[in-house]
Amino acid sequence: MTPHIDLPLLHRLLGLPERETPRALLRAARAAARTLPHLVLSLAERDGLPLGTGSTDELRRARVRAETYRRFLGLVQAEAGVRVMKGPQLAQRYPADLLRPAGDLDLVAADEARLWLAARAVLAVRQVEDIDLTVFQHSGHRDVVIALAWPSEDPLLDRGYKIEISTMAFPGDGGAVPIRAALPADPWLADLLALAEERHQRDFHAKDVLDVLVLAGDAPPGETVAAAAAGLYLAPELAELLDYAAGFASLGPLAPTLERLRAPAAAELARRARWHPAEAGAADSVADRLATGRPVYGMPLRQVSGREDWPVAELREVAGSTVLATPVADLLLVTGELVDPEQFTSVLRALGEST
Incomplete structure (x- = not known):
């Protein structure tokens, strides 16, 4: 069942009165979410509203972006068997004449080997300007x-454009909600719970409601969804998301x-209230953060x-610093945004001398 989006x-x-103009609606969409205007423009086009040259080209660029991500998804699925969260998969549920906004392409690899296969597949056809990396070490496992x-x-x-590939589907909140690596086997559940997981990074907004509505028509039994959310520590976030969406439209099934x-x-919130963080080490070095399950970040040195x-x-x-040597690049592991330029230079020099 495809919902009526108008x-x-x-x-x-x-939050606008219906008497407000499409221009005001577009302004509000830009304030709400960076890519939401793309859906508003496609909706205006569908309804026969006149689009000027600027609006027409913005919508064209948005469609090119969506198609680019679809092509990359096909490529990395063929090369590495990764799975997608939301994105093109969720866009297929929208009415054919509407464009679901596309920001990034989020992919989940079953293990680290598949992650590097996927990254290599992208880099083989696309020169990138930036590589960002985050590493977690927990329970003897690296994500x-x-x-x-x-x-x-x-x-x-x-x-x-940004393609993010991860060995973990749900990163949690860095505290009581742990990392959960695997996506549910059911793509419907995977998409809905990925929407709920977003609450650990930001407030819900209009785009999330639209995503819920396009999923609602194919909902499995409520006990199935609730059990999946509880098993992934996401029952509070999913309840908040559905409560929010129900304030604007019927949730149907x-x-x-x-x-x-x-x-x-309620049980999950009570569990979180009882949770206490493990004591961090006295130092805040890369090794200390990895040992205590905190993230470290990769600064690209060279592809x-x-x-x-x-x-x-x-x-x-390397030169007194920790480097992650990967199949596609060498990266200096750091604990924050500020890095001593001399440290970076000395590591880069040492790498050059070792090749």
Whole structure:
């Protein structure tokens, strides 16, 4: 069942009276979420509203972005068997004449070897401007997140492209809600719970409601959804998301899930209240953060070739610093945004001398 998405619904979602003009609606959409204007423009086009040259080209660029992500998804699925969260998968549920806003492409790899296969597949066809890396060490296991970014067609107006590949589906809140690596096997559940997980990074907004509505028509039984959310520590976030969406439109077959979530959400909140963090070490070094399950970050030193037979990355000590040598790049592991330029230069020099 495809929901009816129209201008009055968008007015309600953005808190505008229906008498407000499409221009005011577009302004509100820009304030609410960076890519939401793309859906508003496609909706205006569908309803026959006149679009000028600027609006027409913005919508064209947004469609190019969505198609670019679809192509990359096909490529990395073929090369590495990764799975997608939301993005093109969720966009298929929207009415054919509407464009679901596309910001980044979020992919989940079953293990680190597949993550590097996916990254290598992207880098083989696309020169990137930036590589961001985050590493977590927990319970004797390493999780990696790599983001590959490059400029958009119009960098002054549009955010850049970014493909994020992770070995963990749900990163949690860095505290009581732990990392959960695997996506649910059911893509419907994976998408809905990925929406709920977003609450650990930001407040819910209009785009999330639209995503819930396009999922609602195919909802499995409420007890199935509630059990999956509880098992992934997401019952409070999913209850909040559905409560929020229900304030704007009927949840249809998804409505029974909300009541099924009340008890597990309360139980999860009680569990979090009892949680106490493990004591961190006295130092805040890379080694200390990894040992205590806190993230460290990768500053790109150089891209590399000739490591096609490397399945995973290696931690190395170089010039007194920790470097993650990966199948696609060497990165200086750091604990924050500020890094001593001399440290960076000395590590880069040492790497050059070792090759």
